[in-house]
Amino acid sequence: MESSPLEGSKARGELRRATPADAAFVEGLSELVFRPLGGYASILGGWFAHPAVNTLIFTFNERSVGFVMWAIFSTDDLGFEGPEADIVALALEEESRGQGLGGFLLDAAVVQLEQGCRAVSPRVRRVGLSVALDNHTAQLLYTSRGFKRRPKDDSRYPSGHRSLRFTRPLGDA
Numbered sequence: 001m002e003s004s005p006l007e008g009s010k011a012r013g014e015l016r017r018a019t020p021a022d023a024a025f026v027e028g029l030s031e032l033v034f035r036p037l038g039g040y041a042s043i044l045g046g047w048f049a050h051p052a053v054n055t056l057i058f059t060f061n062e063r064s065v066g067f068v069m070w071a072i073f074s075t076d077d078l079g080f081e082g083p084e085a086d087i088v089a090l091a092l093e094e095e096s097r098g099q100g101l102g103g104f105l106l107d108a109a110v111v112q113l114e115q116g117c118r119a120v121s122p123r124v125r126r127v128g129l130s131v132a133l134d135n136h137t138a139q140l141l142y143t144s145r146g147f148k149r150r151p152k153d154d155s156r157y158p159s160g161h162r163s164l165r166f167t168r169p170l171g172d173a
């Protein structure tokens, strides 16, 4: 079990690997927060079940409040230049935001990605993610963690909303 930003306080926060039983939570929260992006929420349900995708769940007093999904794709499936690891999604329920949990989940996913890449995919030198053009909160979080825009890989969500691509190097790349 990994440490959490709430360690040492009376509150009990915990980060753990998702199990198939978490599918409903992940799909429900995705639908809530990503609905404006079109079919992206159901796409995330599919990613949750994909063997290359890892999901971490944050629980607070034994109740799930957020998740982060990451993946190391073995080929250049996404059409980007060079192999790349991906933060597939990050979400917290509204009441749990603004306390450092988003940053904590992102940092934990990057640590696991770095370990995974060292072990099985040393050619993967960077991690990328996509974020909606108008999602300034998430963009601030990502830039505070060293992610930088890569405009040539911008895309669109199923809804047509623009998605911006951010990347950062992994390890000492």
Ligand SMILES: CC(C)(COP(=O)(O)OP(=O)(O)OC[C@H]1O[C@@H](n2cnc3c(N)ncnc32)[C@H](O)[C@@H]1OP(=O)(O)O)[C@@H](O)C(=O)NCCC(=O)NCCS
Residues within 6 Å of the ligand: 033, 090, 091, 092, 093, 096, 097, 098, 099, 100, 101, 102, 103, 104, 130, 131, 132, 135, 137, 138, 140, 141, 142, 144
């Ligand atoms: C994006 C999200 C995960 C951020 O989680 P969070 O717990 O609120 O963020 P944190 O409290 O960890 O903040 C981390 C950093 O983000 C930035 N940030 C977060 N909220 C901010 C706000 N309201 N105003 C300004 N900066 C903010 C800060 O740079 C902060 O850095 P700090 O730790 O040095 O203060 C959360 O808002 C969320 O779930 N949103 C809905 C889903 C979503 O948009 N996911 C991302 C899709 S790509």
